[in-house]
Amino acid sequence: MTELLKKLMLTSGVSGRENKIREVIRSEAEKYADEVITDPMGNLIAHKRGKGKRVMFAAHMDEIGYFVTFIDEKGLIRVGAVGGINTLAASYCDVISENGVYGIALPTEANELPKVESLYIDIGAKSRKQAEARVKVGDYFVHVPRLKRLSGNKYVGRPFDDRIGCLVLLEALKNVKDTDNDLYFVFTVQEEVGLRGAKPAAYRIEPDIAIAVDVTSVGGKPTSPKSKVKLGDGAAIKIKDSSVICSYELVCRMREIAVDSKIKYQDEILLKGGTDTASMQTSKAGCLAGGISIPTAYIHSVNEMIDMSDVKEAIKLACAVAERI
Amino acid sequence: MEFIKDALNRLCSMMTVSGYEKKSKNDISDLASPIFDEISEDSFGNITLVKRSCKANAKRLMIDAHFDTVGMMVTDIHEGGFLSVINIGGLDTRILPSAEVSIYGKERIYGIVSSVPPHLKKDKKSSVPKIEELYIDTGYSKEKLEELVRIGDPVVIEGGYTELLNGFVAAKYLDDKACLCGALDAVRRMDKERLNYDIYVTVSAQEETGKCGASLCAYSIKPDFAIITDVNFGAVDKDNEYETVKCGEGAAVDVSALADRKLTRGVIKYLKEKNVSHQRICEPSYTYTNNDLVSVTGLGIKTLLLSVPLRSMHTPVETLCLKDIKSLADIIIELAYTDLEAL
Structure with a gap:
């Protein structure tokens, strides 16, 4: 699992440029699925056939990043945001372009919380000409991917949002026992820029039940938002986030399944942030939709933190839901 | 009619x-x-x-x-029988302090949105409280409340149905x-x-x-x-x-x-x-x-x-x-x- 996690974490894929990470996931998914396809928007859909309920799981494979808007005469690179950049956490951190050029993201004013538009990237170039030889307007940058183990089960790095969800889906696809249910494991694109990929994927699949697997904020840290969710307290069953109110009968059913299968879980209400749950719930004539979340501290920073024990519970829960819902 | x-x-x-x-x-x-x-x-x-x-x-x-x-949802259960909530939809938080509410848990229970009397307010300026800062007082113990209510249960503001003059209704x-x-x-x-x-x-x-x-x-x-x-x-x-x-x-x-x-x-x-x-x-x-x-x-x-x-x-x-x-x-x-x- 750790080898797979490393591969998932260290392959970049900013929203709209998911091709590399998609190939990593495809080569793994093909081992266990009956069929794996890529749809026109770029979603990777792994199908495990069954005659029962159509259940769609979705984890997004895209990550937040930057695109280059302008290169000034000094060779400094101006950027726009792809997704919700935390500019406080982003300042003075290393970034890498899709072509492998390293740089540092810097605020224009040293002591103020910068807007994304006032961030620039310094790749060390002396002039516009030198910068343009390596980077073009329209190129993408991401924060340099990383993965480190802290004490116990804790890991830090990026982008756990949402490669850890991709890991949960791949492990569920691998470990799910025989079931009547018709299972779709979907690795979606462009979640970070408006929950876009899941919509056409759900339109194609027409699920009866849809479950998004994504990260959720934890409370209890000095800088954390108000949340009851804690690292190490198990997989989180989503009740609400800012994009969706989960179908309540599905929430109740998921809790029952968790209790029956002795899976450690916690209730989740996420006050800030949306998930693919919303897009799937309202596709076509709608479906029952919910979420399994991995508690994650410092989301959208370069050092997101998870507890691997929660990930194991999330995998168990995804399997149990796939088999028994 | x-x-x-x-x-x-x-x-x-x-x-x-x-x-x-x-x-x-x-x-x-x-x-x-x-x-x-x-x-x-x-x-x-x-x-x-x-x-x-x-x-x-x-x-x-x-x-x-x-x-x-519009309404609310339970986000936390506290000592002393208090609940925290968040809004569902565009709830006007100005109307919340001292409002009567119903919580739809295992059974329907009543509560009121507690408010701090002006005498005890440290900040004397009147301001609209944020919904996350309000507590619903149910009168139950925490233990009893945890039996009846779960995080995610809906909460509604209570109100009557009153016929006014000239065919007007307030509800x-x-x-x-x-x-x-x-x-x-x-x-x-x-x-x-x-x-x-x-x-x-x-x-x-x-x-x-x-x-x-x-x-x-x-x-x-x-x-x-x-x-x-x-x-x-x-x-x-x-x-x-x-x-x-x-x-x-x-x-x-x-x-x-x-x-x-x-x-x-x-x-x-x-x-x-x-x-x-x-x-x-x-x-x-x-x-x-x-x-x-x-x-x-x-x-x-x-x-x-x-x-x-x-x-x-x-x-x-x-x-x-x-x-x-x-x-x-x-x-x-x-x-x-x-x-x-x-x-």
Whole structure:
């Protein structure tokens, strides 16, 4: 699992440029699925056939990043945001372009919380000409991917949002026992820029039940938002986030399944942030939709933190839901 | 009017916080089943009520009124029997301190939103509290409360149903049960022989939290026309004359870029010819009603937006004039008998 996690974490894929990470996931998914396809928007859909309920799981494979808007005469690179950049956490951190050029993201004013538009990237170039030889307007940058183990089960790095969800889906696809249910494991694109990929994927699949697997904020840290969710307290069953109110009968059913299968879980209400749950719930004539979340501290920073024990519970829960819902 | 009064009172007593509408689906069925030929529900919580015309292969007219309301959700259970909540939909937090609430857990329990007396306030300036800072006092112990209530359970502000002078009513959740009541009254009074369309009344969910319910119904029904009904801001003083409609002067036809222009113009002309009383209001772009998503569902749907004037929106004392509900019903009946394409 750790080898797979490393591969998932260290392959970049900013929203709209998911091709590399998609190939990593495809080569793994093909081992266990009956069929794996890529749809026109770029979603990777792994199908495990069954005659029962159509259940769609979705984890997004895209990550937040930057695109280059302008290169000034000094060779400094101006950027726009792809997704919700935390500019406080982003300042003075290393970034890498899709072509492998390293740089540092810097605020224009040293002591103020910068807007994304006032961030620039310094790749060390002396002039516009030198910068343009390596980077073009329209190129993408991401924060340099990383993965480190802290004490116990804790890991830090990026982008756990949402490669850890991709890991949960791949492990569920691998470990799910025989079931009547018709299972779709979907690795979606462009979640970070408006929950876009899941919509056409759900339109194609027409699920009866849809479950998004994504990260959720934890409370209890000095800088954390108000949340009851804690690292190490198990997989989180989503009740609400800012994009969706989960179908309540599905929430109740998921809790029952968790209790029956002795899976450690916690209730989740996420006050800030949306998930693919919303897009799937309202596709076509709608479906029952919910979420399994991995508690994650410092989301959208370069050092997101998870507890691997929660990930194991999330995998168990995804399997149990796939088999028994 | 008796039907309107009775139905409105029953609708307002139903718990239908956005996302939890299914808890009241049986009550809606009880109210609607004598009036309609078919009733169905979907996974999202929408209920569709169908009244067939006598025509074979009749075209479909959708009439939408959402039945969800703003409310709250339990986020935490504290020592001493207190609950934390967050809002569902655009709740006006100014009305919360000292409000009476019901929590729909294992059973319905009552609580009040606690407030700090002015004597104890450190910051003497009056300010609107954030909802996350408020506590609901239930009087139970934490242990008992944990048996009865779970994180995620819905909470609603309580309120009565009070008849005022001149046919006015003040009640909780008239948004948008007033229009649903009007749609039910309209279908109840429709002469099946004269119907030009099969009528699909969509009792839609989650308007207050993203306006998705009605467009899911529209996707399934594929109507030829859709009439969206919702409440609009009733005038209180002259300050907002151009953004408001007047209570007691009839339902309004909303003129908006997102409602079908030809249909809207045609309907206004037709109502004038037929001497059906109505008002008009302009909403140049978004209407912030189900109209905005229904009109772009599927290959696009021709919509008309009708509204009922309502004062003190999103409070437990929303106020309207019953005459305006009847006016809405009158307009709907007139349009259901007409060839809307020819207007």
